[in-house]
Amino acid sequence: MLNKKRRKFLNLLPYTLVGGFSYPVVKFFLFNDKPEIKMLIPLKELKEGITYIEKSKIFIYKNSQNIDIYNAHCTHMGCILNFNKDTKQFNCPCHKSRFDIDGTRLRGPAKRDLDKIAFKIKNKTLQVG
Amino acid sequence: MNLEKPIAKPSSPDQCMSCHSSTTNMDKSHPIEVFGCFKCHGGNRYATNKKDAHRGVVLNPSRLEYANRFCGECHSDVVKRVSSSMMQSQNGILNVLKFQWGELSTPIGLEGVVELKDKNSTSLAESHFRKACASCHVNQHEDVFDDKKYARGGGCVDCHRIEKGHQEKNHYVHSKLSSKIPSKNCLKCHNRSNRIGISYFGKFESEGYGTPYKHGEFSHKLDGSRFYYELPADIHHTKAGLDCIDCHTEKGVMGDGKKNHHMEDAEDIKCNDCHKPKFKKADSLAVMLSDLNGNIPETKSIAYTNKKNSPIYNLQKDKNSTKFYRKRDGKAFDMSNMSNKPYHTLDIHKRLDCTSCHSSWVPSCYGCHEVYFENGKQFDWVKREVTKGSWQEFRSFLRFESPSLGVGYNKKIMPFAPGCQVIGTLFKDKKVEKFHAMAMAGWDPHTTQKEVRSCEDCHFNPASLGLGRGNLDIKNNRIFFEPFYNSKKSGMPFSYPIDGFVSSDGKQFQTTSRKDARSFNKKELQKIVGAYKCILCHDRYSDKIYKDFNKSKILFNSGKTVCLD
């Protein structure tokens, strides 16, 4: 009787072990540490032109046709860009990279255009992330 | 055994933010979300418990011993330059002090603070340096200052920090660093000795009365126990509100990597760099600096310093105007060039430094009585501990009017003031010893005015000539001078007047702070005073006798020109 029970238990053991370990293993392998930006902005609060959101470090560019959101970090080393209203360019304070208002790289050392951030518009609200 | 770790959804590459989530950015160039904390502060960037995370953390990574590892990872060139700069080593001060006190034969040689660090010296000058001068260098420890208001040092942050880190209601404000260094940071140190920092703002360190009393308290405080009174401030301040960094270039301040002996070797900017500028195409450093500033437009043509060829990126030439931009806020001013009027072009004053005419006053602190108590105890700023021997400083009197003139380090004529007139008394175990090391020094006092000193103020004022305060007269081309001050009776160990740099027959009483600097000699004195009789009536530079003054003198002496009837 006892022996039988023990045998039964022993038969179940592998499944228990695999079951018990599956959670940590799944968690372990599915871990993703990429930062995310999440925010909601009512559309009417946005003015035409460039708006800098200090909290999430993004530039929102709104013109008559559409809206673009750029990551405010330079694609070279990550300094926060200054927007020059006179030249309508983004100046990097660190290594003099320049980006146009539509995010295209004008001159180095940055090698890419500005990173664009995906967003949705729902109920007259801008949803980032 | 730890199973699952608490993880802050990372807004930075480090886990530090899971605790320090409220910390704000230091500046735009080092955003936390890109740099994290670890890059600058070390420690364990992944640990989420305080103990592990803080292991090896450096609170102030800009201290020069860490800067190489942290700041220097990107700014290695600057860290290297600052580490060997004069503001860090103070070799200028140490060498001049030792030179003036007779411990060195030339005012150059030693390395400065670094050299004294592990040294037990018996030298008197070094003792004084340790206990007084060494409190001010870039890498001084801030925490050794009792009064945090006057704390100096800390490495890069000594200058670059514009706001100290502090906790606000619900977030921590990280120390704000900037390349737009406010003048008050410079003034943490540059307010003593030659006092250019405070002179520039029209403050003259006063006799210490604290008058007038306002609301029952002393007014016009400089710091703890020092006071000032108002004098005309430098025109660059009054007219344009310029800060120190508007003129002083990055190379001039942070060093150029070379071993400089004196301030003037390290210094980059000169008056004519801006007032008689040479424009060139902006180089990449200039563009970067103007981008970093954010307020100064990028232009193709900018001025460069003559000495080290550093860009003065805030002095720019457009098609039809020359504009000087204030770095603080980008405010533009029209640049006025040095005029081509006779006073600037005539040969008679070609040996004059700009400062000799345009500096209206110089803080002159006569008679620095240094008292040394061998059994006293005082803080050693190099070792950062209390050691034996203490110094106390006394003085005789202060003046600001009619600065003395002499031949300066650049062999040009410039204002001189005591620097330093040490009358030392050493209280040793059983005996009292005395020494004196009287010296004058020439420097740009940073009290520039558009109006210049009058002709007579230089040509017939004994104080300006370096003779001291007293009564001057000439008869048969001989200079007679009777000083007011009686040094012997006033307890000084010498007989010449304490404000006397040179005797009326050209004998130099006091030493200077440089090998080449000196007082006027007999010939020069006679030439200067001798010209006075002409100046009396011919008091305009445009006067034709000055076109070729020597020729005019010959003509006059031979009776060919008549002036007096």
Added chain:
Amino acid sequence: MSKYVAWVTQALFIISLLSGLIVVFVYYPSNAYDSVQKLSFITPFGLFFRELHYFSSEIFIFSILVHILIELSKKEIKINFKSWIYSIFALLVALVLMFTGFVLKADQSANAAAEVAFSLLKDTPFLDKFLPLVRDNFVFYWKFFVWHGLFLPLIIEYAILKHVRKLSVNISYFTIALGVTLLVSLFLNLPRDIGLDEKVLHVKGPWFFWGAENMLQAGLSVLGINVVIILPFLLLIGMYKSNTKLLKILLLLWVIIYAYFSV
């Protein structure tokens, strides 16, 4: 009794192997220290698997020693000479595995241990030729990683197979081994990683090298150290069907002396 210990030892090895298989996914030799720290502090259950890997391996070594002790206490060694050699070789490889594992955590003590190992190799005649097997100028930990993660496990598995002739994964021994490991890791902590920037006066290698370290400090030459390290293996080899009593006493003496220096 000996049989049970042997099976548990084998189970411990498998646990170590499996947990190693997991942690290897976040280990980057080119960014070794950071990836270890990231594993221990950020990755969910990362530290759990690291501890599992660490403690199972440590207990594995201990249980091997226990296993040897039990076997040597018997009057006769029953296996054939070939598998006797294989088993001693397996012990050696296990220790090298332990050592490479120690190096792979890439903190200051690991770096120091690697440096010591390099110099030991360099100063030993003949063996110095094999230095390039572990040393790499570009990615310091790369070769250690390959050895520890690939070749040494294969080699030791082969040696174990030769030693036991059959590989049995009995679930109850496995459970015991797992239970012991979890229990130990519940009460003990991983030795702390010494950050690369930290200022420490003294770093130590893995525990089985402490004796050698102290002997080196006491003035023993590199050659002497090599002798000290190799001696027990030689003794073990010599024990096969010879005057075992003397060799046993010698081995015991060696253990006592080494333990004395280790403490």
Added chain:
Amino acid sequence: MLRLIVIFFMLGLHLNAEDCVDCHKKEAQKCQSSNHYTLSNAINITRKAWGIKDSNVTLQTIPHSKIDVKKPSDLVDDFLRRKCLKCHLNVKNSGERGMKRQRGCLACHSKHSKKGRCQTKKIAMSKCLSCHNKEFVGTDYKGLFPKDYSHSFRTPLQKDGKYPSQRYGIDFHHLNQDIHYKLGMSCVDCHNNKNGKNWKKNITCKDCHKELSKSNHKEYHSNISCSACHSSWNMSSYELSVFRDDTADYAKWKDLTLQEDAYLNKFLKKALKSKKKIKPVMPDWVDMKQKKGVWYSGWRYRRWEDMVLGVDMNGTIKILRPIFQYRVSYRDANGSMVLDDVSSVDGKPLEAWAPYSPHTITKKAKSCERCHNTEIKKGGVYSLKIPKVIYNGKALSKTQTDRLKSYKYKKIRAKMLN
């Protein structure tokens, strides 16, 4: 021998003014109308400066200050009584070095010698200087210029490392001495009753120096006082901030205990050392009672080489000096600032400049430039050198200042230098 007996006899007696008056009735009468007795000059000039219009009081009639203070003039009598009038004939002196003297006639007419003390007709200079020191004519005759208050000016230290002992409660710079002093003359050699002159009246140089040799005395400088040219330096003390504090707030004065006031120095030292709270009190030197509140003072700055010229009542050009440019503060016992740095009343600054004769005479006159080239810069404290209120005189007229820079002067001067 007889003399000695008389001296010893005198020593035994304690002479009072009344004792003298018994015999010297005439002199006593004369004395009572003298400025030495009434001090009306000093009192009234200060009262006027502080905003009392027609002031005419003497030491004997000076009132007490009002309790209810609203403006500086309500406090001036208190200031005078406790800060200035320390040196009248009947005051019991504070016993500082150089200030020991008796009261009444013997304040001047006594002499200390090795043999003892006796009264004398020939008044020793030390007696005069026991009052005529500090900013005033007197010590300047010996070439003394008071040092600034802060302890950092107290040099050189004595052999035991202590501060130097002061004379008249102050330290001095030693400048050029008066030539008369160098030649051994004392105050009374000039300021005496000889030649039938009342010594209340000022003696003039011309009384002795009748022959004026050089031409420029007569030709160009006929209406200028001798001292304007022949003094080598003069006393210019700019802006005196005075502050009566009725609260016990002493800590900030720790470097400024020396304020040319021996009582205050002692008081502050005691108060700073003591753990108990010491009440702020200071004596009224007229009625010799302790009264609440302490008067502190401090200068803006002082110079010996600066000169400001003006014209006195007789139209003679003289050197002016500020006595003084006041800024008055008063904090009452409750700690409220009744007067907070008041420097003018109804637009009139609290100042008084007056022509004076520095007693720093040299044989060789100043060079012409020291008067003819004086230019006062404006801005900052420079402007303190421009007199606004002048007593017993006025500022130089436009023609006079123009003449300083005239072509005629330049020509003559150039000729002299050639």
